[in-house]
Amino acid sequence: MPQNMPQKMTKHGSRQSGFTIIEVIVATLVLVIGIVGVAKLVPFAIGLNGANRRDSTSLVIAQREMDALISQPLSAATFTDPQGLVCPAAGVCDLGIPVSPPALAGSPLVMIANRPFINYNAGAVAGYNFIYTDPNDPSSASYDVRWAVITYATPAGVATGRRFIVGVRRQTGNGPLLPVALDSMVEK
Amino acid sequence: MTTALTSNNQKGFTLIETLVALAMFLVICGAIFKLLNSSQQRYQTESQVLDSFQDARLGLDQIVRDASDAGYPPFSNYSNPPCNTNVTCAGFVNSPIAWHPGYVSLTPCLIGTAGGGTCTSPGDFDVIFEGNTDNTVVKWIRYALQGTTLYRGVVTKGNGNSAWNALTGQMVPYITNVMNNATPAQIATYKASYPNMFPGGNPQPIFQYYCPNPTAPPAIILCQNALGNLTINGVSVPADSPSNVVDVEVTLIIKTPQRDAQTGAPRLVELNGRGQRVNPNQ
Numbered sequence: 001m002p003q004n005m006p007q008k009m010t011k012h013g014s015r016q017s018g019f020t021i022i023e024v025i026v027a028t029l030v031l032v033i034g035i036v037g038v039a040k041l042v043p044f045a046i047g048l049n050g051a052n053r054r055d056s057t058s059l060v061i062a063q064r065e066m067d068a069l070i071s072q073p074l075s076a077a078t079f080t081d082p083q084g085l086v087c088p089a090a091g092v093c094d095l096g097i098p099v100s101p102p103a104l105a106g107s108p109l110v111m112i113a114n115r116p117f118i119n120y121n122a123g124a125v126a127g128y129n130f131i132y133t134d135p136n137d138p139s140s141a142s143y144d145v146r147w148a149v150i151t152y153a154t155p156a157g158v159a160t161g162r163r164f165i166v167g168v169r170r171q172t173g174n175g176p177l178l179p180v181a182l183d184s185m186v187e188k
Numbered sequence: 189m190t191t192a193l194t195s196n197n198q199k200g201f202t203l204i205e206t207l208v209a210l211a212m213f214l215v216i217c218g219a220i221f222k223l224l225n226s227s228q229q230r231y232q233t234e235s236q237v238l239d240s241f242q243d244a245r246l247g248l249d250q251i252v253r254d255a256s257d258a259g260y261p262p263f264s265n266y267s268n269p270p271c272n273t274n275v276t277c278a279g280f281v282n283s284p285i286a287w288h289p290g291y292v293s294l295t296p297c298l299i300g301t302a303g304g305g306t307c308t309s310p311g312d313f314d315v316i317f318e319g320n321t322d323n324t325v326v327k328w329i330r331y332a333l334q335g336t337t338l339y340r341g342v343v344t345k346g347n348g349n350s351a352w353n354a355l356t357g358q359m360v361p362y363i364t365n366v367m368n369n370a371t372p373a374q375i376a377t378y379k380a381s382y383p384n385m386f387p388g389g390n391p392q393p394i395f396q397y398y399c400p401n402p403t404a405p406p407a408i409i410l411c412q413n414a415l416g417n418l419t420i421n422g423v424s425v426p427a428d429s430p431s432n433v434v435d436v437e438v439t440l441i442i443k444t445p446q447r448d449a450q451t452g453a454p455r456l457v458e459l460n461g462r463g464q465r466v467n468p469n470q
Contacts, residue, residue, distance in 0.1 A: 071464070073406035082410050083396065083437055084387075085460060135384040135458045 051175035054141060058168040058180040061132055061143050066166050069095070069147065070186045074159045078127075087130055094127035096149030098159035106148035109165060117181045118146045118167025131171060142171040152187075161187035229449035236444040237455050240365070244442045244459040247338065247363040254329050255436040255463020258317040259284030261326075262468050275348045278326055283431035284465055285397075286316040286328055288352035296429035299397050299411040309352065310430050312393035313369055316351045319467070330355045331362070333394060336443075338363040365443040367456060368392045381453045385441060392458075398435035402427045408434055436463040 019027075068086035072079045078092045087093035096105040106128035110119040129146040145168050152161035162185065169179030201209075263269065263280050270279030275292055287297050288309045297307035309316055313333035320326045326345040331338060340362035341355045369391045370378065379386055386392050399411040402418050414427035425431060437460070444455040 076404075076407055079407070080409075083439075083460075089387075133384045135382055136456075138381055138453075140383060 051177050054170045054174050055177050062166050062168040062180045062182045065145055066182050066184055069164045096151040098151045098153035098157050100153045100155045102150050102152050104150050107146040109148055116165050120179055143168050144171045233449045240442040240444050240457045243363055244440045244457055248440055248459050248461045251438050252461040252463040254317045256466055257321045258319040259465055259467030260319050278345045278347050281318050285310050285430040285433050286318045286351035287430040292350045299428050315395045336366050337361050338366045367441045367443045368394045382456055385458055392439055392441055396437040397433045399427055399432040434465050
């Protein structure tokens with residue numbers, strides 16, 4: 001302060017004291033913690049958006065698989081698809097075993113909320129699974145398609161109906177989302 | 189002097205301070221605009237991809253619908269056929285999928301892929317559906333890929349007419365930027381971005397035909413693999429002739445009009461559908 005400053009001004013100046021550096025640092029820290037907390041939501045939202053997209057793709061694949069399974073004649077025990085859309089292009093896929101009483105064939109199931117889901121903790125069963133790679137996905141996301149069949153048959157072993165449980169999920173899991181599960185039935 | 193002292197106390201920013209602040213402001217503004225620009229480019233590219241999906245979906249739905257509805261009314265609907273059954277007849281459907289050559293006298297050609305078979309149509313990029321799809325008269329609906337445009341044409345079926353000749357000059361552009369029959373160089377470029385499209389590096393047929401398997405009748409296989417003969421209404425016909433087609437697998441690969449604005453990579457969408465004919469043979 002200049003020596004010749006009047007008393008009034010000095011008093012006025014000291015009343016207008018600013019924040020101390022400590023106060024500013026603490027305030028900045030609090031602000032940064034808040035902003036970082038909010039910013040962390042952005043990558044989470046991006047990840048969840050991707051997971052949702054793969055979940056929708058899984059549903060489309062599951063519906064296509066279910067349509068293909070249901071449209072197979074009951075007399076057929078296997079089916080093929082040279083296009084590789086519902087069964088590996090060079091492979092043969094199975095449609096269950098007609099025995100009486102009905103038996104479950106194919107991928108193991110797990111009950112969640114009284115509904116059957118494909119158990120992805122169990123290994124894949126040959127003839128009842130295939131890996132489908134989405135051609136539209138530049139990162140070549142692959143989907144693990146599995147199904148289980150309960151065949152209703154006469155004692156002579158002639159199939160009269162089938163119940164299919166189809167599960168699809170992204171090959172390496174799909175974040176917080178469960179695999180897609182469809183459950184449908186076809187009868188003579 | 190109070191005024192002088194007050195103005196002394198109210199010191200302004202120095203030039204250096206102002207310049208530094210301005211520079212920081214510009215740097216932050218530049219970063220924001222760069223972010224804005226990149227999201228603008230992404231938006232532009234993704235909306236094009238969405239438009240391509242929409243084009244593909246509309247086209248695919250229509251093709252699948254036409255395939256599913258083909259074949260009505262069949263010959264077996266009539267106790268007295270409305271006209272001579274040895275040539276194409278406008279009153280009913282001779283075959284759910286018309287063919288060329290040889291359709292007027294109903295001499296079947298054989299379906300093949302990649303240049304095999306004797307049919308010009310149906311082929312990998314060409315098909316003519318026949319049916320009364322809208323409750324009026326029997327029509328021929330042809331889809332044909334020329335270059336990168338899928339054409340669609342509809343004409344009323346005439347007695348003793350060739351579907352191929354009747355449709356000549358009647359085709360109108362339907363879907364553009366269809367890349368199913370791309371050149372080998374284009375396919376190589378596309379496979380770099382989409383390794384799962386164009387299996388084997390070959391053009392992707394738009395139409396693939398499934399026929400009953402003569403060795404295991406309820407099951408169906410690709411028509412060109414259905415060797416031997418099938419008996420339909422007491423008449424033995426080659427198993428791979430167009431009148432046997434029950435399912436048509438449709439695959440459309442559509443390119444966005446412009447490349448990805450950020451990476452310069454081509455953007456493609458592939459959609460797949462299956463028309464399952466609901467009407468019986470003949």
